[in-house]
Amino acid sequence: MKITFIDGSIKEYNDGMSSLDIANSISPSLAKKAVFSKVNGENFDLDRPILNDASLELILRDSEEALEALNHSCSHLMASAIKRLYPNAMFGVGPAIEEGFYYDVNPGEGIKITEADLIKIENEMKKIVSENVEFKRQELSKEAALDFFSYDKYKQEIINDLEDGVIISTYTHGDFTDLCRGPHVMSTKLLKHFKLLNISGAYWRGDSKNEQLQRIYGTCFFTEEDLKRHLEILKERAEKDHRKLGRELELFMISEYGPGFPFWLPNGMTLRKQLEDYWYKVHRRENYQFIQTPIMLNKDLWEVSGHWKNYRDNMYTSEIDKHEFAIKPMNCPGGLLVYKHSLHSYKDLPIRVGELGLVHRHEASGALNGLFRVRNFTQDDAHIYMREDQIIEEVGNLIRLFDEIYSVFNLKYHIELSTRPLDKYIGSVEVWDKSEKALADACESVGKSYKVNPGDGAFYGPKLDFKLRDSMNRIWQCGTIQLDMNLPVRFDISYIDENGEKKRPVMLHRAIYGSLERFIGILIEHYGGAFPTWLAPVQVKLIPVNNQYHLDYVEKIKELLLDEDIRVEVDSREEKLGYKIREAQTKKIPYQLVIGDNEVKNNQLTFRQYGKQESTTVSIEQFVMMIKSEIKNLGK
């Protein structure tokens, strides 16, 4: 048979040789690195014979796909260990995920696996690893598979959902066989470096109407170092958890009297204000106008907008003077009332109206999570009304604006274009196609690539989503640009065109931070609480060496800095210098100024930056210039 390699070279091999045989014939070290292969693009286990001419790609250890196969194999390993410990266990699905794997388990009637049992399971897994058993693929008919898995109702359900006549594969290692597509690593001996992480509930087939299985999460790597590094990262994430830092740095709190309703403490309020000021500043430059619409409006409005029908259960309501009112879950209906308040000429378009709008949504209690998921939050909303021919340019400019703002925070991102849903959508297919193309063209017009999410658009229009990647490699969806074909019709908005006729404008919703609350939560973790100077609640901590002799000079510096709008505090407690330095460091204050005899005598100051060891002595003027320019440049 002829084997075509990915570099295009073709070689002749005996029929029935496996990928591993071929790899070995090239070089044993290559074979050692191979985890599985792709034959004619199809995933193949290394030991599976190749029967005819084919293309062959070896998937090596250092690739994402290899790690996925490893983790998937590890989920089988875990299932086999569980089966030994809990003989009546049944299994749902057990895939590899972003940073590991999970398996959904029903351990048996009346049995619960708890965190404490994870060690037991890990030990059993280690035993199986040391048994060094191979993963063996088998293929069978649907009927045979149903028969084989007769003991497991979940597997039966999965098999029953497959088409008749399809070939079903199973993988066996040792005494455990699982329904699986593959591919897997050759042997359990590769699965030495794993860790079970946590356990939780998960609905069977992801449907809340179904029973819940126990989902056990774990992670597996090719080397012990990689595993250790990953566990370090998990630890770091826990250290930088915004709920923890929010408490330690006194940024925000959430009271049991209002689950999901964050309180901003003075430090957090300062930080938030910086984000707002910056937002207003760039939006003024981009010719936005600003409004504020009421928190609470008559139910009739929400009937017009359609929210009453669709989201009633998540809206807070109140009866006032026998009229029903609802607290806004979105800003757009209010914004549309403002648009309709006056007539608009085609000459005025695009009209860009921004609103930092506080919205309330009754989220399920279990969904709440620090600042990441709250019940009231502030959207950095804006609605843009324009002519159809303005979409590409306007969206292009928006993308540039998003790019500018994200780069200030050193957040990398990628764009996703979500297109028309399969069935639940309004408007004509032609308009959808045109809109989707406009969004795509806008990306291209500013040289940005995007990934398409087919069918993932809102029912009212396509959208561009901005997925940010933070300093700990997690992805967050914040920004969004959405075309809306629904509300302009429902609210019957119009502009007057050059012929004096009424026309329907195109409406765009967009948010960059998304939600101020959530964005701040992300920033807290992204920066680990060590904010750049422009955002830091306290920018400068002034520390006199001796209160008696140096406090006057310190107060003078404080006044000078305050005059320059620098957020400064004096630590004049009767504590030793080292103590105050330590505290300023733990509070992650960007600049600590130490003032003693030397500074007073020379009319200077000595500063030390957060996280740095060395200190520098400069004149007050030099320091002011330096810190002001840093703040003005937003830390860039």
Place this chain on the structure above:
RNA sequence: GCUCCCAUAGUUUAAUGGCAAAAUAAAGCAAUGGUAAUGCUUAGAUCCAAGUUCGAUUCUCGGUGGGAGCACCA
């Protein structure tokens, strides 16, 4: 909302069916300092409700809140 886990000073943690321990923060006193913790003193807590019990912070049950996820996220 669902599954599992958890609830002790402001915070982080300890202990117990019979006076609840410490660190840190706070307050007071002393020490007057040069780059990550000066010493001493004081004050401060068992989430709420019911039950079992002579006695419950501890056991049981309900509630509330929190965590890991699932479902949801216009």
